[in-house]
Amino acid sequence: MTTPTQVLTALQMAFPGAQITAEDSACGHGSEHFSVQVVSPDFVGQGLVERHRRVYAALGPFLQEDMHALMIEALAPDEVRVTP
Amino acid sequence: MNDLTKKKLDDLITSNPVMVFMKGDRYFPQCGFSGAVVQILETTGVDYETVDVLSDPDLRQGIKEYSNWPTVPQVYIGGKFVGGSDILRELYYRGELQSLLEPVKQ
Numbered sequence: 393m394t395t396p397t398q399v400l401t402a403l404q405m406a407f408p409g410a411q412i413t414a415e416d417s418a419c420g421h422g423s424e425h426f427s428v429q430v431v432s433p434d435f436v437g438q439g440l441v442e443r444h445r446r447v448y449a450a451l452g453p454f455l456q457e458d459m460h461a462l463m464i465e466a467l468a469p470d471e472v473r474v475t476p
Numbered sequence: 477m478n479d480l481t482k483k484k485l486d487d488l489i490t491s492n493p494v495m496v497f498m499k500g501d502r503y504f505p506q507c508g509f510s511g512a513v514v515q516i517l518e519t520t521g522v523d524y525e526t527v528d529v530l531s532d533p534d535l536r537q538g539i540k541e542y543s544n545w546p547t548v549p550q551v552y553i554g555g556k557f558v559g560g561s562d563i564l565r566e567l568y569y570r571g572e573l574q575s576l577l578e579p580v581k582q
Contacts, residue, residue, distance in 0.1 A: 440563045448546050455546050461509065462547070464562045 394424050394454045406450030407432050417463065427463040435468040481538040489552045493580035494524035497539045498549040501528055509561040510549045516561075516568050517551075522577045554580050 399414040410432035417427040443466035500506030529536035551558045567573040
């Protein structure tokens with residue numbers, strides 16, 4: 393079973409120096425749903441598709457195994473905002 | 477992915493200005509992410525076409541390879557891969573989705 397800590401560690405390795413959060417967002421039905429936010433200066437000038445591909449690449453092994461849903465926010469530092 | 481699947485995907489993407497690969501259909505999305513895509517597109521008022529990948533295992537696997545993207549839903553606008561539901565929502569909040577859709581609106 394994948395834990396938020398494992399997800400966080402994988403992201404920290406892939407995005408050194410980024411601000412990262414990883415939460416289990418399952419609504420109590422037992423499947424593995426995660427919500428991650430990566431805020432990295434690396435993302436400046438990078439398109440959203442490219443950013444998300446990098447997050448998927450970092451979490452590849454989990455996606456193959458038991459991760460059923462993954463919500464990604466990949467932002468440059470100046471794009472962070474309070475989401476509605 | 478076999479040639480037939482690739483050709484099918486090519487055809488769907490080139491012949492539909494807004495093409496959505498999803499689980500379920502617009503009336504009965506079978507997952508929250510697919511539902512979110514439908515909801516956002518409905519808000520924009522654009523015409524779009526959907527394919528239910530759950531009804532076709534070849535397409536379900538094929539589209540992941542085709543787009544080099546591991547998840548469904550996937551959205552193509554004007555023949556170009558735009559992303560999944562998180563990206564669509566982000567573009568919508570930024571106001572960029574509306575500009576992307578402008579050229580394909582009637």
